[in-house]
Amino acid sequence: MSSTDPSATTPATRDERRVSRWIEEFAGFMVLSGIPRMPARVMVCLMADDRGELTSAELSERLKISPAAVSGAIRYLTTVHMVRRTRQPGSRREIYKVDRDVIYQASVGQLPLMTRWEEMLRDGIKTLGAETESGRRLAESAEFIHFITEELDGLLERWDAHRSRQSPTHRS
Incomplete structure (x- = not known):
């Protein structure tokens, strides 16, 4: 080489x-x-x-x-x-x-925060009113956060499965 x-x-x-x-x-x-x-x-x-x-x-x-x-x-x-x-x-x-899987761990750490974001947005919808423009804006944001959280959770599970199939030298 x-x-x-x-x-x-x-x-x-x-x-x-x-x-x-x-x-x-x-x-x-x-x-x-x-x-x-x-x-x-x-x-x-x-x-x-x-x-x-x-x-x-x-x-x-x-x-x-x-x-x-x-x-x-x-x-x-x-x-x-x-x-x-x-x-x-x-x-x-x-x-x-930093661990070898630092980006993975940081992503896992974001899941509870994203769930809390969604909860706070939904509280805001109740406070501002679901039929108001601000309520609709918050609802759109809450739905997006919910979608992203579910997708990220699924991606992390698939990553775990992928890594478990790798040779031991590629594991964290």
Whole structure:
């Protein structure tokens, strides 16, 4: 395999400047998708780490950001189920970790929120009146959220089935 073949890249042969550029590029895309900039950068940095875990100091150093910026980003990312906090055994130092199936887990974490969105919209319909223009707007939104939630739940089930058929090396 040639040295330009991505499958031939190892941690020892990676171009760290290229990795940094990719982190910033992917984080920029995540920002366009609605994720705040600093959480996006932290998330992608964690995803790019072979262990999938870094300390606050490591994130600060790699991204050239303050510990406070890391803290705020981690707070956001844990809220949306994209990062989890762990500790080294016998240490008080926190480690921030992304799992191999981070996007799946974040999607699963959205299901209860989407259900709550639908409930709140339906409460709004009762409050505003189903026959008012605002009530109809909320009803359309509630139906859409209901549809998306059911579809996402089905997609996640199909993904689980698909992954269970894969070889053990492809599982989370």
